[in-house]
Amino acid sequence: MAEQQKQKDIWSADLYGEKVAPFVATSTEKVLAWLDPKPTGIDGSPNMIEHFKKAYPHIESRVVDCRWLDQEPGLTNGSFNKVFSNAALHWILRDPETRSNTIKGCFKALKPGGLLVNESGALGNVAEVHSAIISGLVTQGIPVTQARKASPWWFPSLQAMKDLVEGAGFTWVKGEVQLRQTTLTENEKGGVEGWIRLFGEPFLELLPTTQARDAAIKHAVDVLEAVGRQQHDGSFTVNYIRLRFVAQKPE
Ligand code: BEZ
Secondary structure (H helix, E strand, O other): OOOOOOOOOOHHHHHHHHHHHHHHHHHHHHHOOOOOOOOOEOOOHHHHHHHHHOOOOOOOOEEEOHHHHHHHEEEEEOOOOEEEEEEOHHHHHOOOOOOHHHHHHHHHEEEEEEEEEEEEEEEOOHHEEEEEEEHHHHHHHOOOHHHOOOOOOOOOOOOHHHHHHHHHOOEEEEEEEEEEEEEEEOOOOHHHHHHHHHHHHHHHHOOOOOOHHHHHHHHHHHHHHHHHHHHOOEEEEEEEEEEEEEEOOOO
């Protein structure tokens, strides 16, 4: 079994929720319609949970590294009707060594007949930004193989996700992939640069100096200017591709 290692908390609830990507939380109508949510929350980021507790003190929440969800006896006790995740599994499932632990943990958490409802990035999600970041790192002397390895995301095909979920014992109920072109914020700390600084942090950590990071980011933004800038209003659009599914623990 892979050894548990603490991960650096790269998250800022303020940047994520307000300045860079408020659309991640608000573009959830479809997946929420597949769920009747119940108020319990877990997240791997202490910053996110601290922020959540302030905003929703009456809702139970705590920090959990879901790469080892199957080892959380307080959660994986077959007492939940539903498990819901939005915009998180592509981070959590990155490492093939711990990938199935998470889905097995969801399975163990649920009562028989319980549902796992998820939305996350699908194959090709934010591919243009992903490529531009790798290209920016290469301009700063990072070999492309190393840059690719540092990617913090797993964006599977629908079939790959179905195989993983069924492999943990679930019955696949329904799933779909949807291109959702998403306009980025125009906030000073947002836009495509803010997006890369926040979400691309695990890539940028490969570079030892602020100057090298800034140069890599500038390169990525320059490349993306040719791709994502809408001509009619000048806003910046990224090709998010969502993968959503419902799976059930057999009765
Ligand atoms: C997403 O929600 O698809 C996503 C967010 C940040 C980085 C990568 C993907």
